[in-house]
Amino acid sequence: MRNDTPELVKKITALFVVAILLAGFFVAFKEMPKGPSVNVNQRVSRLYVLKNVQTATKLMKSGNFFTKGMKPLRSDVPYTPIVFGKSSNLEDGAANVVTSIVVDYRGFDTLGEVTVLFLAATGVAMLLFGKEKKRKKKTEPSLIMYVGTRIAFAVIFLFGIYIFVHGHLTPGGGFPGGAVIASGILGLFLGKNGYEPNHLGLKVFESLSGMAFVIIGLTGLFSVKSFLANFLPTGTIGDLYSAGFIALIYIAIGMKVGAELSAVVNSMIVDTEEEWS
Amino acid sequence: MIIYVATLVVIVVIALALIAVFSKKLLSSIISMGFVSLGVSGLFFFLQAPDVAITEAAIGAGLSTAIFVIALKKVKKGESADEE
Numbered sequence: 297m298r299n300d301t302p303e304l305v306k307k308i309t310a311l312f313v314v315a316i317l318l319a320g321f322f323v324a325f326k327e328m329p330k331g332p333s334v335n336v337n338q339r340v341s342r343l344y345v346l347k348n349v350q351t352a353t354k355l356m357k358s359g360n361f362f363t364k365g366m367k368p369l370r371s372d373v374p375y376t377p378i379v380f381g382k383s384s385n386l387e388d389g390a391a392n393v394v395t396s397i398v399v400d401y402r403g404f405d406t407l408g409e410v411t412v413l414f415l416a417a418t419g420v421a422m423l424l425f426g427k428e429k430k431r432k433k434k435t436e437p438s439l440i441m442y443v444g445t446r447i448a449f450a451v452i453f454l455f456g457i458y459i460f461v462h463g464h465l466t467p468g469g470g471f472p473g474g475a476v477i478a479s480g481i482l483g484l485f486l487g488k489n490g491y492e493p494n495h496l497g498l499k500v501f502e503s504l505s506g507m508a509f510v511i512i513g514l515t516g517l518f519s520v521k522s523f524l525a526n527f528l529p530t531g532t533i534g535d536l537y538s539a540g541f542i543a544l545i546y547i548a549i550g551m552k553v554g555a556e557l558s559a560v561v562n563s564m565i566v567d568t569e570e571e572w573s
Numbered sequence: 574m575i576i577y578v579a580t581l582v583v584i585v586v587i588a589l590a591l592i593a594v595f596s597k598k599l600l601s602s603i604i605s606m607g608f609v610s611l612g613v614s615g616l617f618f619f620l621q622a623p624d625v626a627i628t629e630a631a632i633g634a635g636l637s638t639a640i641f642v643i644a645l646k647k648v649k650k651g652e653s654a655d656e657e
Contacts, residue, residue: 394624459627467623475631482639557636564643 381534389530389539390464398469399542403524406545407509410552414506417556424563437487445487452480460550464539470546474553481558485565493562502555508548512541579619586612599645607638 378386390396398406459466460473485491516525531538586609593605610633617626 392624468627469624472624472627472631475628475636479631479635479639482636561636561640564640564647 378533381532384530384532386530386533388526388542389533390542391533391539392464392467394467395464395469395542396539399464399545400524400526400540403513403545406549407513407524410506410509410549413553413556414502417560420560421563436489442487445483449480449484452483453477456480456550456554460546461543462536463546463550464542465534465536470549471553473546473550474555474557477550477554478557478561482561482565485561493558495559495562498555498559498562502552502559505548505551505555509545509552512544512548516541575619579616582612582615582619586616600642603638603641603645606641607634610634610638 380391388396388400390400456473456476458473459468459476460470463469463473481493484493513524516527517523519527526540526542528540528544530540533539536543589605589609589612593602593609596602596605610629614626614629614634617623617629
């Protein structure tokens with residue numbers, strides 16, 4: 297559409313497009329084949345997953361789950377319900393299904409995610425972190441701000457560490473824990489003009505935890521013959537020392553994400569001179 | 574009971590999202606976007622996805638709002654330097 301088109305025509309066209317899209321959406325929604333009705337409260341809860349697992353196990357036992365000619369995968373293992381704090385030596389000891397999928401069964405995807413975040417942080421640093429400008433006289437934050445952010449930082453840092461250390465027991469994990477730690481570091485930046493973290497330390501920390509992730513994966517490759525496979529005993533579900541390598545990987549991810557996001561905050565907040573201008 | 578609370582949160586989130594789109598001031602857009610993230614994280618919690626809720630609250634409501642505000646400050650500084 298040309299630039300000299302009247303504003304009203306543009307608006308009417310946009311409205312028309314939106315109306316067509318909405319109508320198409322509703323038609324598609326109406327024409328969808330309907331299955332048996334599902335109780336929404338059950339659909340999103342653990343109960344439904346458990347029920348499905350039980351149904352699947354029943355079907356596997358009777359032999360109807362797979363087509364003829366295929367053997368049931370683990371029909372020799374009888375299904376027993378998982379009890380928090382009692383069941384031990386499970387296939388995967390994480391308390392949440394999401395955790396075991398994200399870190400254990402699809403751990404390779406998580407490695408990719410961490411790499412994407414690393415590239416994003418590197419890009420931000422490359423674009424923004426140039427030579428530092430001579431500081432103008434800014435208004436100093438008040439003493440209350442300075443002391444308060446320092447006290448809050450300790451609590452926030454501890455909470456972030458708690459989130460990623462308990463990643464296999466509670467919802468959460470490495471990414472939220474790292475983000476919480478970076479929020480604490482942001483508070484430190486706001487509390488004092490010219491606060492500088494140890495850049496080299498951040499980089500080394502981040503690289504070491506990234507390498508720890510890969511080394512844990514390689515240990516799985518050499519001991520269990522599969523990259524990022526669990527090579528530790530899974531223990532009793534609900535214990536801190538359980539779930540095999542999930543805790544180790546979440547600690548590595550948490551430290552890496554925390555260091556990376558802190559570096560992003562640092563390169564955003566520090567006044568710099570653009571090198572190419 | 575919880576469905577009414579959830580409906581209220583949805584309405585508030587939609588209103589805040591409209592404010593974020595149509596507001597003239599960029600700062601109020603950013604702040605209302607942070608509140609949208611907060612409401613959405615509450616909705617995730619209602620839908621029994623607490624891990625997503627924690628992530629949304631930490632990244633969407635906390636960190637990205639702060640980074641947007643810093644970016645806005647930097648852009649304004651650049652504009653005023655050009656005018657001088």
